[in-house]
Amino acid sequence: xxxxxxxxxxxxxxxxxxxxxxxxxxxxxxxxxxxxxxxxxxxxxxxxxxxxxxxxxxxxxxxxxxxxxxxxxxxxxxxxxxxxxxxxxxxxxxxxxxxxxxxxxxxxxxxxxxxxxxxxxxxxxxxxxxxxxxxxxxxxxxxxxxxxxxxxxxxxxxxxxxxxxxxxxxxxxxxxxxxxxxxxxxxxxxxxxxxxxxxxxxxxxxxxxxxxxxxxxxxxxxxxxxxxxxxxxxxxxxxxxxxxxxx
Amino acid sequence: xxxxxxxxxxxxxxxxxxxxxxxxxxxxxxxxxxxxxxxxxxxxxxxxxxxxxxxxxxxxxxxxxxxxxxxxxxxxxxxxxxxxxxxxxxxxxxxxxxxxxxxxxxxxxxxxxxxxxxxxxxxxxxxxxxxxxxxxxxxxxxxxxxxxxxxxxxxxxxxxxxxxxxxxxxxxxxxxxxxxxxxxxxxxxxxxxxxxxxxxxxxxxxxxxxxxxxxxxxxxxxxxxxxxxxxxxxxxxxxxxxxxxxxxxxxxxxxxxxxxxxxxxxxxxxxxxxxxxxxxxxxxxxxxxxxxxxxxxxxxxxxxxxxxxxxxxxxxxxxxxxxxxxxxxxxxxxxxxxxxxxxxxxxxxxxxxxxxxxxxxxxxxxxxxxxxxxxxxxxxxxxxxxxxxxxxxxxxxxxxxxxxxxxxxxxxxx
Numbered sequence: 001x002x003x004x005x006x007x008x009x010x011x012x013x014x015x016x017x018x019x020x021x022x023x024x025x026x027x028x029x030x031x032x033x034x035x036x037x038x039x040x041x042x043x044x045x046x047x048x049x050x051x052x053x054x055x056x057x058x059x060x061x062x063x064x065x066x067x068x069x070x071x072x073x074x075x076x077x078x079x080x081x082x083x084x085x086x087x088x089x090x091x092x093x094x095x096x097x098x099x100x101x102x103x104x105x106x107x108x109x110x111x112x113x114x115x116x117x118x119x120x121x122x123x124x125x126x127x128x129x130x131x132x133x134x135x136x137x138x139x140x141x142x143x144x145x146x147x148x149x150x151x152x153x154x155x156x157x158x159x160x161x162x163x164x165x166x167x168x169x170x171x172x173x174x175x176x177x178x179x180x181x182x183x184x185x186x187x188x189x190x191x192x193x194x195x196x197x198x199x200x201x202x203x204x205x206x207x208x209x210x211x212x213x214x215x216x217x218x219x220x221x222x223x224x225x226x227x228x229x230x231x232x233x234x235x236x237x238x239x240x241x242x243x244x245x246x247x
Numbered sequence: 248x249x250x251x252x253x254x255x256x257x258x259x260x261x262x263x264x265x266x267x268x269x270x271x272x273x274x275x276x277x278x279x280x281x282x283x284x285x286x287x288x289x290x291x292x293x294x295x296x297x298x299x300x301x302x303x304x305x306x307x308x309x310x311x312x313x314x315x316x317x318x319x320x321x322x323x324x325x326x327x328x329x330x331x332x333x334x335x336x337x338x339x340x341x342x343x344x345x346x347x348x349x350x351x352x353x354x355x356x357x358x359x360x361x362x363x364x365x366x367x368x369x370x371x372x373x374x375x376x377x378x379x380x381x382x383x384x385x386x387x388x389x390x391x392x393x394x395x396x397x398x399x400x401x402x403x404x405x406x407x408x409x410x411x412x413x414x415x416x417x418x419x420x421x422x423x424x425x426x427x428x429x430x431x432x433x434x435x436x437x438x439x440x441x442x443x444x445x446x447x448x449x450x451x452x453x454x455x456x457x458x459x460x461x462x463x464x465x466x467x468x469x470x471x472x473x474x475x476x477x478x479x480x481x482x483x484x485x486x487x488x489x490x491x492x493x494x495x496x497x498x499x500x501x502x503x504x505x506x507x508x509x510x511x512x513x514x515x516x517x518x519x520x521x522x523x524x525x526x527x528x529x530x531x532x533x534x535x536x537x538x539x540x541x542x543x544x545x546x547x548x549x550x551x552x553x554x555x556x557x558x559x560x561x562x563x564x565x566x567x568x569x570x571x572x573x574x575x576x577x578x579x580x581x582x583x584x585x586x587x588x589x590x591x592x593x594x595x596x597x598x599x600x601x602x603x604x605x606x607x608x609x610x611x612x613x614x615x616x617x618x619x620x621x622x623x624x625x626x627x628x629x630x631x632x633x634x635x636x637x638x639x640x641x642x643x644x645x646x647x648x649x650x651x652x653x654x655x656x657x658x659x660x661x
Contacts, residue, residue: 015457022458056511083462084474086483087450094446097439112342113379113410117432125442126490129449133487137480155491158498163438165501166431168508170420174349174356182512183417184427186358188343194335194390196360201513210510 030095037071037092038099044068047193049100050108052118052167053185056200057157057213064122065153066223068096072131072152073228077141077235086136089128089152097121117167118184126159127152141232149228153221157213282339282386282398287626289328289397290567292635292653294389295319296399297565300581301385306377308408311348314338314387315372317522318399322366323653325631329393331363333515338373339386339398344406345375346415353520360392360515367521377406378413400568402584421507438497449486524649528555529640533654534608536634538624540660544614545634547652551607557642558600564593564613566636567623571613573598577641589615600643627658 008014041049044067048060072089079085100121108119134148135141167181178186185198203212282290299316306312324330336350336357350357350373363369375385383406387399415427462474534548553559562577563570571592572579579588592615601607618624626632635653642648 018457018460021460022454025459026454053511056513082466083459084466084471085453085458085462086475087453090446090449094443094450097443101439114343115428115432117427117430117435120435120439123438123442125446126494128446129486129490132449133483133490136475136483137487139475155494159442159494162497162501163431163435165505165508166434168510169423169505170507170509171417172420173358173417176356176358176512177509178358178512179509180417180419180425180427180430182358187346187348187415187427189338189340189345189347191337191339191342191388192396194337194360194392194396195358196333196335196390196392196515198513200511 030091030098033071033075033092034095034099037096038103040070041068041096041100047197048199049121050104050119051185051190051193052120052164052181053179054198054200055122055160055164055181058201058203058216059199060122061157061213061216062220062223065127065156065220066227068093068124069131069149069152069224069227070231070234071096072128073145073231074235074238076131076135076144077232078239080135081236081239082241086132088135089131090125093124093128097124114188115184118188120163122156123160123163124156126155130155145225145228145232149225150221152228153224154217156220157217282401283620283622285396285398286629287567287623288325288629288631288633289394291623291626292321292323292325292631292633293328293331293391293394294397294399295321295565295637295651296387296568297637298581299387299400299583301402301404303404304402304582305405305407308377308380308406308410308412309414310377312345312375312377312385312404313372314375314385315370316387317368317370318387318389319368319637319649319651320363320365321635321653322651323633323635324365325633327631328395329391330365331389331391331394333360333392334363335360335390336371336373337388337390337396338375339388339396339401340375340383344377344379344381344383345385346378347373348376349374353522355516355519357516357519359513361519362515362517363519364521368524369519369521376415377408379410380406380408382406400584400587402582445486445490452482527648527650529553529559529638529648529650531638531650531652533652535657536654537657537659538618538627538634540624540627540658542614543616543618543624544612545618545656547611547613547654549609549611549638549652551601551609553601553603553605555642555648556603557644557646558602559640559642559648560598560600561593561595561609561611561638562641563639564611564636565639566613566634567621569615569617569621569623571615577639586620587617589613589617592617601640626656632656 008017045064048054048063054060071092075092076088079088104116104119104121108114109116130151131144131148135144138144168179171178171180171183173183296316296318302313320331336352338347352361352369352371382403384401385404386401389397391397413428416424417427418424465474530552532550534550536547538545560576563572569587570583571589573593573595574591592613594612596610626634633653634656638650638652640648
């Protein structure tokens with residue numbers, strides 16, 4: 001076959017090749033994002049997402065959306081700008097959750113026997129769906145950054161509350177008041193993670209009484225907007241097609 | 248296409264075989280906690296664990312084991328290690344093979360970090376519940392913020408039975424009794440599966456149509472707007488609205504089901520009660536101390552003054568969890584780990600009773616393979632080459648007087 005001949009001989013074959021490339025591309029894309037986003041997540045939010053007794057209403061709520069809006073912002077640009085596909089954020093969080101569940105199930109439970117109810121990851125899909133649908137409906141990166149970023153940060157805590165509410169039920173434990181999550185952290189020994197490493201309930205939001213989660217969520221949402229902008233440009237850089245034009 | 252598929256199949260098989268080989272052909276189990284690798288000066292001059300007692304050496308799943316004893320926070324705490332203003336009484340085990348049911352310092356439950364005072368001695372107690380069958384090395388351990396883990400003696404404990412029988416019941420303040428082993432598990436799986444399915448549905452809605460190449464060509468041709476229809480936007484709007492409604496409904500349902508919740512409990516616990524110890528009636532001055540590398544022996548020249556009312560003899564030198572005993576004076580009956588116990592490892596040039604008011608200079612030699620095995624001889628390579636430990640003196644009735652020593656150590660290579 002010469003270089004000028006087509007690789008396919010009919011429209012049907014072209015469609016078949018195109019779909020094969022779609023499936024291969026999706027497969028590769030999913031696992032590349034899974035690996036890279038997972039490493040990014042472990043390095044940035046790390047313990048906050050590993051353990052139930054780190055999932056507090058201040059720092060977990062603040063840190064997790066801020067550090068995790070990164071890849072969705074970049075991938076959204078790539079998929080929307082080049083393919084008009086509005087599922088960049090969703091595929092990122094699904095890939096991340098896939099990797100996280102493998103890690104939590106096979107490593108944390110299978111190898112080291114921490115119960116899964118102590119090491120489950122956070123739910124991220126609601127925020128991702130909102131980011132994607134806002135981009136789809138607005139077609140504007142600016143609007144997506146401001147409104148979508150805000151939604152991403154704000155919906156994180158309520159989206160996870162159905163899972164974490166049961167572990168915030170109070171217990172009197174040998175004369176000390178603890179939540180169930182605190183007891184999980186105390187019972188299931190982490191030799192390399194002493195209690196003082198746990199960064200929870202720290203800060204100066206005491207004047208807000210018990211309603212600090214919404215304040216933390218708003219701060220997180222605001223920061224998510226800024227980080228969205230930054231990573232949007234990372235996406236632009238990765239999505240350049242200069243090499244395609246030159247061939 | 249066939250060639251491409253064959254290649255993918257070939258390389259997938261290579262990857263699979265490599266993964267299997269890397270993970271299953273040689274995977275030895277780790278059975279220690281790196282206690283020997285910790286700098287010797289740190290083990291000698293921070294926390295001294297003594298009077299330790301492990302209640303059992305063999306238990307069944309769900310049985311309890313208690314480790315109790317005392318620890319002394321050494322006065323000569325090294326400058327290179329942060330002081331124990333924030334410390335956590337931990338336990339050195341390979342993951343949650345036991346669960347920690349209780350831990351106390353001075354009789355107070357310490358589920359969180361505490362503040363310890365240098366120079367004080369504290370009683371401690373840790374209650375563990377057996378969870379996973381096997382032989383496990385169980386260490387006492389104190390984590391110090393800025394200092395790292397300070398590991399104490401370890402003893403092997405065997406757990407028999409099946410992990411499937413393990414139960415960890417807790418009763419909440421709302422009157423519900425739960426098993427922490429599986430509490431909230433179905434709820435967690437349900438919500439994760441539910442949202443994952445919604446996320447997948449969103450992606451499938453888009454990728455059921457041509458996904459990459461045709462769309463890329465159309466976008467490049469300036470016809471990107473044709474790729475998103477009104478129906479697509481309506482579906483998008485539906486997904487967004489459904490997401491918000493479901494989150495609000497789920498949050499409200501969770502609040503209804505769990506109306507009483509509290510935040511995570513945090514903060515350093517202060518005011519740990521130390522043991523009220525009488526002042527030592529023995530004064531010890533270290534004239535000099537050398538470590539003879541080839542002989543694996545440490546020699547100290549001590550001037551001992553007995554200010555008490557009874558004659559005493561030196562029975563034990565303790566450093567970095569290793570106990571050197573003079574068996575003529577004192578024998579251990581606590582079941583202390585054998586590898587850390589030199590039953591005849593202490594020689595005193597004149598160990599006749601030191602009478603009240605008497606001052607005597609003696610040469611004390613502590614020798615045992617433990618110097619090498621536990622890498623205590625590495626102290627000569629440490630940044631702060633001082634040795635430290637506790638001396639235990641006994642009178643004829645078995646009463647004990649403890650005195651600490653802390654002095655420079657000079658190595659001898661000949």
